Amino acid sequence: xxxxxxxxxxxMEREGYISEDDLAVTVYLALTLQKPLLVExxxxxxxxxxxKVLGRVFAAEVIRLQCYEGLDENKALYEWNYQxxxxxxxxxxxxxxxxxxxxxxFDEEYLLERPLLKAIRTEKTVVLLIDEVDKVxxxxxxxxxxxxxxFQVSIPELGTxxxxxxxxxxxTSNGDRDLSDGLKRRCVYLYxxxxxxDKEVRILQTKVPEAGERLRLEVAAAVNFIRANLDLRKQPSxxxxxxxxxxxxxxxxxxxxxxxxxxxxxxxxxxxxxRMQLMSGNVLHDLMHRLNSVGWPEKEHDCAxxxxxxxxxx
Amino acid sequence: MTxxxxxxxxxVINNKTRGVFNLELDRMTxxxxxxxxxxxxxxxxxxxxxxxxxRHLGVRVSLAETMDAMAALARVDLLSRGQFRGAxxxxxxxxxxxxxxxxxxxxxxxxxxxxxxxxxxxRKEMQEERERLxxxxxxxxNGVMEDWQGELPExxxxxxxxxxxYSLLPEEEKERMKEILERMKANPVNNPGELxxxxxxxxxxxxxxxxxxxxxxxxxxxxxAEAELTGDEELDEVIQSVAAExxxxxxxxxxxxxxxxxxxxxxxxxxxxxNHISSQLALGMSRRYKRSSRPVAVDIRRTxxxxxxxxxxxxxxxxxxxxxxxxxxxxxxxxxxxxxRYARFVLQFMYGLSSAVxxxxxxxxxxxxxxxxxxxxxxxNFSGSMTEIVNSSRQWGKSTNLYQSLKTFKKLYGxxxxxxxxxxxxxxxxxxxxGEAARLLxxxxxxxxxxxxxxxxxxxxxxxQPQIGVFRKIADMYPCNTLSQLEKAVxxxxxxxxx
Numbered sequence: 001x002x003x004x005x006x007x008x009x010x011x012m013e014r015e016g017y018i019s020e021d022d023l024a025v026t027v028y029l030a031l032t033l034q035k036p037l038l039v040e041x042x043x044x045x046x047x048x049x050x051x052k053v054l055g056r057v058f059a060a061e062v063i064r065l066q067c068y069e070g071l072d073e074n075k076a077l078y079e080w081n082y083q084x085x086x087x088x089x090x091x092x093x094x095x096x097x098x099x100x101x102x103x104x105x106f107d108e109e110y111l112l113e114r115p116l117l118k119a120i121r122t123e124k125t126v127v128l129l130i131d132e133v134d135k136v137x138x139x140x141x142x143x144x145x146x147x148x149x150x151f152q153v154s155i156p157e158l159g160t161x162x163x164x165x166x167x168x169x170x171x172t173s174n175g176d177r178d179l180s181d182g183l184k185r186r187c188v189y190l191y192x193x194x195x196x197x198d199k200e201v202r203i204l205q206t207k208v209p210e211a212g213e214r215l216r217l218e219v220a221a222a223v224n225f226i227r228a229n230l231d232l233r234k235q236p237s238x239x240x241x242x243x244x245x246x247x248x249x250x251x252x253x254x255x256x257x258x259x260x261x262x263x264x265x266x267x268x269x270x271x272x273x274x275r276m277q278l279m280s281g282n283v284l285h286d287l288m289h290r291l292n293s294v295g296w297p298e299k300e301h302d303c304a305x306x307x308x309x310x311x312x313x314x
Numbered sequence: 315m316t317x318x319x320x321x322x323x324x325x326v327i328n329n330k331t332r333g334v335f336n337l338e339l340d341r342m343t344x345x346x347x348x349x350x351x352x353x354x355x356x357x358x359x360x361x362x363x364x365x366x367x368x369r370h371l372g373v374r375v376s377l378a379e380t381m382d383a384m385a386a387l388a389r390v391d392l393l394s395r396g397q398f399r400g401a402x403x404x405x406x407x408x409x410x411x412x413x414x415x416x417x418x419x420x421x422x423x424x425x426x427x428x429x430x431x432x433x434x435x436x437r438k439e440m441q442e443e444r445e446r447l448x449x450x451x452x453x454x455x456n457g458v459m460e461d462w463q464g465e466l467p468e469x470x471x472x473x474x475x476x477x478x479x480y481s482l483l484p485e486e487e488k489e490r491m492k493e494i495l496e497r498m499k500a501n502p503v504n505n506p507g508e509l510x511x512x513x514x515x516x517x518x519x520x521x522x523x524x525x526x527x528x529x530x531x532x533x534x535x536x537x538x539a540e541a542e543l544t545g546d547e548e549l550d551e552v553i554q555s556v557a558a559e560x561x562x563x564x565x566x567x568x569x570x571x572x573x574x575x576x577x578x579x580x581x582x583x584x585x586x587x588x589n590h591i592s593s594q595l596a597l598g599m600s601r602r603y604k605r606s607s608r609p610v611a612v613d614i615r616r617t618x619x620x621x622x623x624x625x626x627x628x629x630x631x632x633x634x635x636x637x638x639x640x641x642x643x644x645x646x647x648x649x650x651x652x653x654x655r656y657a658r659f660v661l662q663f664m665y666g667l668s669s670a671v672x673x674x675x676x677x678x679x680x681x682x683x684x685x686x687x688x689x690x691x692x693x694x695n696f697s698g699s700m701t702e703i704v705n706s707s708r709q710w711g712k713s714t715n716l717y718q719s720l721k722t723f724k725k726l727y728g729x730x731x732x733x734x735x736x737x738x739x740x741x742x743x744x745x746x747x748x749g750e751a752a753r754l755l756x757x758x759x760x761x762x763x764x765x766x767x768x769x770x771x772x773x774x775x776x777x778x779q780p781q782i783g784v785f786r787k788i789a790d791m792y793p794c795n796t797l798s799q800l801e802k803a804v805x806x807x808x809x810x811x812x813x
Contacts, residue, residue: 029400040409105618191413
């Protein structure tokens with residue numbers, strides 16, 4: 001892949017993906033070493049987005065294989081077109097010998113390509129996204145080895161098919177279970193953590209440009225506080241903090257206050273217990289104090305229990 | 315796979331040696347020249363040593379991955395520390411935990427010459443201090459023996475470790491030991507040297523054990539089960555520092571610290587962690603349960619092939635192979651005095667799983683065996699169930715008799731084990747009558763599908779325990795003294811088999 005590290009980083013940023021140096025180096029190595037990129041991290045940190053962004057950077061089609069338990073090679077690699085085969089048998093039954101029919105039946109004409117086969121048979125470079133690979137069963141994981149190390153697949157009736165153009169392969173995992181050493185060994189590994197405040201501000205700047213500087217900073221600081229200090233059933237993802245900022249914008253809030261938080265918290269925390277934990281007096285009080293310390297100290301927030309009477313609406 | 319960095323280095327070395335000697339080298343000479351040529355400051359040498367550090371910290375790095383790392387380094391700017399670190403991490407660390415270990419090890423290993431010198435100096439000072447303490451202790455004890463009346467005892471034969479222990483004793487304890495020696499002077503016995511050595515050695519051994527135990531309780535295990543030392547001082551220093559720091563972040567410390575030394579103050583956090591892990595596993599198991607109840611499907615490909623002879627009319631149906639029957643699980647957990655703390659965490663773990671899976675039969679044992687499955691089905695919370703178990707059980711905190719326990723199991727519950735059952739025994743193997751227990755264990759092994767022994771003794775101590783060798787011949791034994799190891803074992807043997 002002819003691209004320099006700097007160019008890759010800039011291109012990804014241009015496509016709306018804010019990446020720090022570590023992330024860019026890892027993606028760059030996966031591309032130049034022509035190895036699959038295995039991305040792990042909590043849900044909503046931008047794993048799948050990497051594949052989509054690479055698709056846009058290289059103007060390549062993104063072929064997605066969404067993994068789930070019970071996924072097998074028929075759904076992931078190829079399937080024979082049985083209806084067409086049956087019709088052929090009916091048509092040819094009196095005209096040909098049985099062996100000849102059988103030989104014809106397993107021709108590429110009757111092959112239905114599934115994502116993996118499609119990715120290695122296209123003439124152009126594509127991005128193959130194998131999403132949530134930790135959901136598949138271990139035998140299927142082992143089945144992927146041949147594709148991931150040699151970019152080829154074996155079909156009993158046709159033999160081994162090698163990639164016409166080596167695809168950019170991105171595998172994502174939420175870490176529901178440990179992946180096998182064999183799979184990990186074949187990949188370049190990237191772990192994406194939740195972003196720090198600065199990075200989240202930059203993401204919000206890109207995704208919700210209409211939000212003011214203060215709101216962006218406070219949303220990022222609040223989400224960072226919630227992730228670090230609350231024992232939640234589900235941590236808020238980046239997508240949810242973007243949604244939260246958009247919801248606040250829809251309510252004309254230009255900074256965070258108790259009232260605006262309570263009216264929009266549904267977009268950030270999707271579990272009732274989590275919401276109750278955040279809205280409990282002490283937590284909210286600590287959060288408002290934290291927000292006071294991140295900037296704009298001249299205008300105090302409405303602190304729960306503090307008697308700071310203020311609300312963040314225009 | 316081509317590795318430009320290594321390949322280039324080898325070519326350079328070969329060219330250099332050819333240049334110097336101006337003759338064709340045989341293979342052996344080439345290899346020797348290559349080894350000599352790659353000095354300790356070479357990139358390859360340092361990467362290899364760094365990989366060794368990672369391996370000893372429990373990061374599994376294969377040869378292929380080391381070669382990938384070298385290839386990756388050839389593609390980044392080696393003068394940029396960020397790029398250098400990123401390239402190595404992408405190839406050598408393959409999980410978030412491993413990435414955390416990598417980061418700390420990297421900072422300690424790839425450090426400035428000044429910092430390395432400072433650490434070497436500190437290490438030397440510590441070594442000198444230790445030697446000073448040992449020699450002081452030796453002199454102090456010899457001083458007491460100087461005016462021995464009658465037959466002179468042989469020289470006091472204590473190891474460096476025992477002398478070090480002596481030097482660390484409280485002053486009053488040192489005085490007490492000296493007093494004992496003085497009193498022995500007044501009552502000379504035959505062969506006094508041997509007697510003195512025995513008294514001193516056993517007393518100092520006891521003190522060492524006591525001090526180590528206190529330290530363990532106070533600070534937790536400094537080196538977690540997954541981290542092992544190499545014997546190379548420089549590497550061990552990095553390993554110890556990483557282990558001490560990394561495993562002291564709350565979540566990791568709890569997961570990787572010996573369960574016995576977990577602090578009571580951490581109980582809420584431990585409970586939350588165990589609940590989290592077990593609920594994740596339970597979710598996975600219940601999902602698989604639903605999937606396995608699907609009806610068997612027609613295998614269209616095989617059906618078409620089979621029916622070509624009938625003109626494509628599907629007269630003979632072919633089915634996908636039937637799923638394996640879901641296995642049941644039997645947990646037999648040792649709750650004797652030495653195991654009480656482990657048992658609490660193991661049972662909590664299993665309690666979490668049993669909320670989703672009904673095929674778990676649980677037993678506790680020490681002097682005898684008791685079934686506790688009904689307590690887990692009361693829909694009470696764990697602490698309620700645990701209180702019930704402790705109150706109604708007569709096994710908690712007693713000595714261990716696996717033989718008697720297995721005898722009871724065979725007599726009362728033998729029919730709960732079948733070829734589909736996976737049996738877990740959680741115990742430190744310290745039992746009376748291990749030979750007889752092994753015989754009954756063999757009977758159980760023949761009856762069940764798989765017999766897994768989760769041993770709470772750290773693997774490093776296994777060789778010292780002869781009974782472990784006996785049990786290992788019968789059961790697949792895995793170390794299980796940390797929550798991380800417990801989780802791994804359950805994932806591998808429970809979730810893995812539940813497909």
